[in-house]
Amino acid sequence: MTTNLTNTPKHDFISLARAVIDAEVEAINALKGRLDDQFVQSCEAILACKGRVIISGMGKSGHISNKIAATLASTGTPAFFVHPSEALHGDLGMITGGDVVIAISNSGTTEELLTLASLVKRLGATVIGMSGGITSPLAKVSDYHLDIAVEKEACPMGLAPTSSTTVTLVMGDALAVALLEARGFTAEDFARSHPGGRLGKRLLVHVKDIMHKDDDIPLCLPETPLKQAILEMTSKKLGAIVVAESHNKLFGIFTDGDLRRCFEEGIDLTSATIGDICHHECLTTTPDELAINTVNLLQEKEITVLPVVNSDKQVTGIIHMHDLLKAGIV
Numbered sequence: 001m002t003t004n005l006t007n008t009p010k011h012d013f014i015s016l017a018r019a020v021i022d023a024e025v026e027a028i029n030a031l032k033g034r035l036d037d038q039f040v041q042s043c044e045a046i047l048a049c050k051g052r053v054i055i056s057g058m059g060k061s062g063h064i065s066n067k068i069a070a071t072l073a074s075t076g077t078p079a080f081f082v083h084p085s086e087a088l089h090g091d092l093g094m095i096t097g098g099d100v101v102i103a104i105s106n107s108g109t110t111e112e113l114l115t116l117a118s119l120v121k122r123l124g125a126t127v128i129g130m131s132g133g134i135t136s137p138l139a140k141v142s143d144y145h146l147d148i149a150v151e152k153e154a155c156p157m158g159l160a161p162t163s164s165t166t167v168t169l170v171m172g173d174a175l176a177v178a179l180l181e182a183r184g185f186t187a188e189d190f191a192r193s194h195p196g197g198r199l200g201k202r203l204l205v206h207v208k209d210i211m212h213k214d215d216d217i218p219l220c221l222p223e224t225p226l227k228q229a230i231l232e233m234t235s236k237k238l239g240a241i242v243v244a245e246s247h248n249k250l251f252g253i254f255t256d257g258d259l260r261r262c263f264e265e266g267i268d269l270t271s272a273t274i275g276d277i278c279h280h281e282c283l284t285t286t287p288d289e290l291a292i293n294t295v296n297l298l299q300e301k302e303i304t305v306l307p308v309v310n311s312d313k314q315v316t317g318i319i320h321m322h323d324l325l326k327a328g329i330v
Contacts, residue, residue, distance in 0.1 A: 020162065023154040027163040028170050034147045035174075042128045042144045043178050046077060049126070051098035053079035056087065056116060060161040061104045061168065068102070068172030075176050076185040084112040092116070097124030105129075106148065106164045108136020117141045130171060132164065146171055207294055208287035210327045211308050211317035212238065219244055219315065222251050222275025226267075229274035230259065238320050240305040243278045248314045252278035253307055284309045287316055291329045294319060 046053055053072055057065035065081050072079035082091055084103075095101065103117045108131030117127045118141055129142030132149040139145040148171050154162035218236035220229045222243055233241035233254065240255040254274055262269065267277065285294045285306045298304060298321050308317035 020154040023152065024163050024166045027150040027152075027154075027167050030151065031148070031167050031170060034149075038144050038146060039174075039178075042146060043175065043182065045126050045128065045144060046100050046175070046179055047182055049098065049100045051096050051100070051125075053077055054082050054095055054099055054101045054120075054125075055079060055104065055172075056082050056084050056101060056113060057104035058084055058110050058112060060165050061106060061110075064165050064168045064172065065102075065104050067169060068104075068176070071173060071176045072179070075180040076183045077176065077179050084110070084116045087116050088112060088119075092119060095120050095123065095125060100126045100128060102128045102130060103138060103142065104131070104148075104168060105136075105138050106132045106161065106168070108133055108138035110138070114138060114141060130168060203290070203292075205291045205327060205329060206287065207285050207289045207291055207308055207319055208317070210291060210323050210329075211287065211319040212236075212323070213308075213317040217242060217315065217318050219248075220274055221245065222273065222278075224274045225270075226262070226272040226274050226277065227269050229254065230269070233259075238305060238318060240318070240320075241274070242307045242315050242318055243274050244315045248316075250282075250284065250307055250309050250313045250315050251275060252280040253282040253305075254278040255305065282307065284313075285319065286310065291324055291327065295321070295324050295329055298324075 053069075055065040055069040055072075056062075062081075062083060069079045069081040082094055087095070099120070101117065101120045103113050105113050108129070114137055117129065117138065121127055121141070121143075126144075127142045129138040129145045130148050131138040131145070132147070133139065134145060134147055148164065148167050150163040150167055153160060153164060216236065218233050218238055218241040220232055220241055220243060222245060229241055233239075240253055242253055243251040245251050252275070254277065258277065258279070262277065283297065283301060283303070283306055285297065285308055287308055287310065294306065298306065304321045306319055307315055308319055310316050
């Protein structure tokens with residue numbers, strides 16, 4: 001059925017959206033002024049934690065809690081989400097006295113969360129409360145409290161959690177990044193937490209992991225007749241052949257482009273040797289080089305293939321841009 005929009009009231013959606021963004025930016029800016037010693041002590045408590053960090057919250061706060069837990073876990077702070085209701089019906093066994101529990105409630109009065117906070121404190125766990133006011137019940141039961149109050153929600157009715165959830169998320173990000181810096185967490189550490197993603201591959205995959213080696217290398221001696229070298233190059237389907245002296249010492253490289261040049265210049269393919277016409281001064285990479293660095297080199301020099309050599313300039317492999325594409329590096 002086709003909807004008739006002829007009499008539909010027109011709304012200034014752009015202005016409405018800008019008003020929401022302005023309200024949330026204002027709330028975030030106000031948050032900066034409320035960072036105090038409680039934030040510092042919360043960070044210190046998490047750094048000193050011998051167990052895990054458990055994040056808990058109900059409703060929209062629960063959704064935000066899940067994201068904060070994921071951010072902490074991926075930046076060097078072992079963390080996971082526990083639903084407060086589930087905790088009171090068996091999942092409390094996940095929490096130990098060596099853990100830190102971050103309890104999140106905008107109102108600070110969520111009954112299940114208050115009960116959970118009281119119970120885990122009896123176990124010996126540290127409780128960090130996040131609520132919209134320093135006098136809330138959650139603030140009073142917590143060891144440390146982070147004030148996430150907002151003057152108003154971005155929702156024009158002041159009902160839907162909007163500014164409050166944004167501020168909560170930002171406070172969680174502030175904790176995660178502050179802890180990341182304090183731990184000396186590096187890009188390589190981050191990649192180890194994301195081995196299946198593109199970032200992980202860029203920071204963890206080395207040339208030796210994806211290069212062609214051993215019998216898969218199109219390889220010949222300098223004295224090899226050009227015609228025979230071309231057959232070897234064609235059989236390996238990499239658009240190039242590596243020329244090496246005895247003990248696999250790199251001598252040069254010959255590519256499809258060089259073959260076209262041979263035809264243009266009228267070189268006798270039946271009498272020339274590969275060593276006569278290959279490139280002696282060729283770019284190379286090493287087995288331990290990050291694959292992403294090799295991508296950058298190939299793109300910068302506008303070439304598609306590189307010999308891989310060790311510290312003695314011995315050929316150990318060959319890598320093509322297609323290999324890097326297949327590996328998900330690009």
